[in-house]
Amino acid sequence: METMKPSKKPQITYLIVTLVIFLVLNVLIYNSMIKRPTQETSYYTFMKMIDEKEVKAANIESNQIVFTDKDGNQYKTGIINDEDLYKRLYEADVDFGAEIISQSNPIIYYLVTTAIWIVGIALLWRFITKRMTKKLGDSPDLMSFGLGDGKSNARVYVKSTSGIRFRDVAGEDEAKDLLTEIVNYLHEPQKYTEIGATLPKGALLVGPPGTGKTLLAKAVAGEANVPFFSISGSEFVQMFVGMGAAKVRDLFKQAKEKAPCIVFIDEIDAIGKKRDSSLSSNDEREQTLNQLLSEMDGFEGNNGVVILAATNRPESLDPALLRPGRFDRRIPVELPDLKGRVDILRVHAKKVKISDNVDFDVIARTAAGASGAQLANIINEAALRAVREGRRCVTQEDLMESVEVVIAGYQKKNKIMTNKEKLTVAYHEVGHALVAAMQTNSAPVTKITIIPRTSGALGYTMQVDEGEHNLMSKTEILNKISTFTGGRTAEELIFHEISTGASNDIEQATKLARAMVTRYGMTDDFDMVAMEHVQNQYLGGDTSMSCSDETATKIDQMVVKIVTEQHAKAKQILTDNIGKLHEIAKFLYENETITGEEFMEILNAKPESAANASENAAENAAENPTENA
Ligand code: ADP
Numbered sequence: 001m002e003t004m005k006p007s008k009k010p011q012i013t014y015l016i017v018t019l020v021i022f023l024v025l026n027v028l029i030y031n032s033m034i035k036r037p038t039q040e041t042s043y044y045t046f047m048k049m050i051d052e053k054e055v056k057a058a059n060i061e062s063n064q065i066v067f068t069d070k071d072g073n074q075y076k077t078g079i080i081n082d083e084d085l086y087k088r089l090y091e092a093d094v095d096f097g098a099e100i101i102s103q104s105n106p107i108i109y110y111l112v113t114t115a116i117w118i119v120g121i122a123l124l125w126r127f128i129t130k131r132m133t134k135k136l137g138d139s140p141d142l143m144s145f146g147l148g149d150g151k152s153n154a155r156v157y158v159k160s161t162s163g164i165r166f167r168d169v170a171g172e173d174e175a176k177d178l179l180t181e182i183v184n185y186l187h188e189p190q191k192y193t194e195i196g197a198t199l200p201k202g203a204l205l206v207g208p209p210g211t212g213k214t215l216l217a218k219a220v221a222g223e224a225n226v227p228f229f230s231i232s233g234s235e236f237v238q239m240f241v242g243m244g245a246a247k248v249r250d251l252f253k254q255a256k257e258k259a260p261c262i263v264f265i266d267e268i269d270a271i272g273k274k275r276d277s278s279l280s281s282n283d284e285r286e287q288t289l290n291q292l293l294s295e296m297d298g299f300e301g302n303n304g305v306v307i308l309a310a311t312n313r314p315e316s317l318d319p320a321l322l323r324p325g326r327f328d329r330r331i332p333v334e335l336p337d338l339k340g341r342v343d344i345l346r347v348h349a350k351k352v353k354i355s356d357n358v359d360f361d362v363i364a365r366t367a368a369g370a371s372g373a374q375l376a377n378i379i380n381e382a383a384l385r386a387v388r389e390g391r392r393c394v395t396q397e398d399l400m401e402s403v404e405v406v407i408a409g410y411q412k413k414n415k416i417m418t419n420k421e422k423l424t425v426a427y428h429e430v431g432h433a434l435v436a437a438m439q440t441n442s443a444p445v446t447k448i449t450i451i452p453r454t455s456g457a458l459g460y461t462m463q464v465d466e467g468e469h470n471l472m473s474k475t476e477i478l479n480k481i482s483t484f485t486g487g488r489t490a491e492e493l494i495f496h497e498i499s500t501g502a503s504n505d506i507e508q509a510t511k512l513a514r515a516m517v518t519r520y521g522m523t524d525d526f527d528m529v530a531m532e533h534v535q536n537q538y539l540g541g542d543t544s545m546s547c548s549d550e551t552a553t554k555i556d557q558m559v560v561k562i563v564t565e566q567h568a569k570a571k572q573i574l575t576d577n578i579g580k581l582h583e584i585a586k587f588l589y590e591n592e593t594i595t596g597e598e599f600m601e602i603l604n605a606k607p608e609s610a611a612n613a614s615e616n617a618a619e620n621a622a623e624n625p626t627e628n629a
């Protein structure tokens, strides 16, 4: 059984240690206290020892003589018809006639052996009941045995020793501010109680994966310098099958004893999922959740137990968990903005040797949309690359390459592509880039490559915004859709044939167009009516429809119309610039990679064929003043 795995080994060790101690003690005590072994000696030796006054006491029994020497050693010898014996013994001052048993007190002997047996049996019994507890699961009395003794639960409640501080968490200033208050409270509770303020009992960190929720909770523990109980929701469910509720109870019992302290429940959605009336409901999880709810009600706001929890699925949590008095403070931990990304890169760059001329700003801009975890990974990948290339420190180039690794995967150097395929990919990518460059409001092209990546991409066009983008206008979305269609359009124009290479573009274009219709209210027909709802905002953003079938049909038609229009627009742009398309695609085919500067240089260069080209250039300049400048 999987749940027993972690504890199996320690239990066997426990049994062996018990047995060894038991045996060793028994042997030791037996030897030292009970009886020294009786040595057989000859009658001659006995006589000799009497003469040398070595014998202390002797007892003549019917068939043997037992005697002891001055040191307490015991001997025996056979009987010989010796009439002088008593006289000789008397003269040698030997105590005789009394029975010789043993020097040690028989009462102590019995007490000690009994005690050994009792201890031994008690230890064994404990071992057996422990195993039973694991098997029986939720019989409450048995369970209290294994709980809270710190040994079997070592993995569950970990006191923070990581020493992570707020300074290790970059960006996320709002979250840090909110958490700082909790830290201050734990330091000086009287300041708050004096004025009558009660601290929020629980704070819930919500945000996409890898944004530093777990890290923030650890930092709170590091700053507050109080005991930190950390457990993850899935551990409640997995490690202690049938014992979730008891585990919650035990956790809170321990926390109350250690107050002030912090209890951190990571991935709380594993236990805090909405209870529903569906048949597939999970009793075990519901019990655990109910126990958690009642524990959170059960202690006063001022007793110094602060509960932190983290999740990336806040929408799936039970509403009862979120009501005031439980997790009443919700701390959003969002993807970092440009400044946040720069800060995170700097924090992690401290851990590696990095050359002085690295421009974190450029890297942060290239890695738009990356989470903290991805940024940490970028630094590490760069360091690994530096080692591979035999360098002593990380350079800008390492970092830029590792951004691409994190976004698109490693380069697949030995992937075999035919020249025709390579050419197709080159035209496809330049198609994207040209459509982007010829429209207003799209981010400048910074790099195009046709080196295949492990993610499956055969090439890609990188566009990097100058600054942060928080809003997207309708024009921008339309231009983006048109850019997505640009790749396929180039294939159509040049090869009069289409390939599977555009599947991802199609998906993205459709997603944007659909969102315009159903969520952004960007069509005249539906005005500001939502037809879809986002279900999990932090994990992929799946949506659910909420409209009639007729409307759904209409939505589909409108989505098709939007994409078709943009596709036509892209076709127009590429037809107008077909000379540039050929020129840049040729360059890309030969070099495999083209930088933003090289791209703009070719684009802005006076074309050889004068007439229609100068016309194009004028058009470009009018249409696209910023990019061409
Ligand atoms: P989650 O939000 O999924 O719990 P984690 O806290 O586990 O994310 O973050 C994973 C790793 O990403 C951290 O260990 C850290 O190295 C890095 N990281 C994420 N966010 C930040 C941040 N704001 N500052 C510094 N490092 C971060």
Ligand code: MG
Residues within 6 Å of the ligand: 213, 214, 215, 266, 310
């Ligand atoms: Mg986490």
Ligand code: ZN
Residues within 6 Å of the ligand: 428, 432, 487, 488, 501, 502, 505
């Ligand atoms: Zn494409």
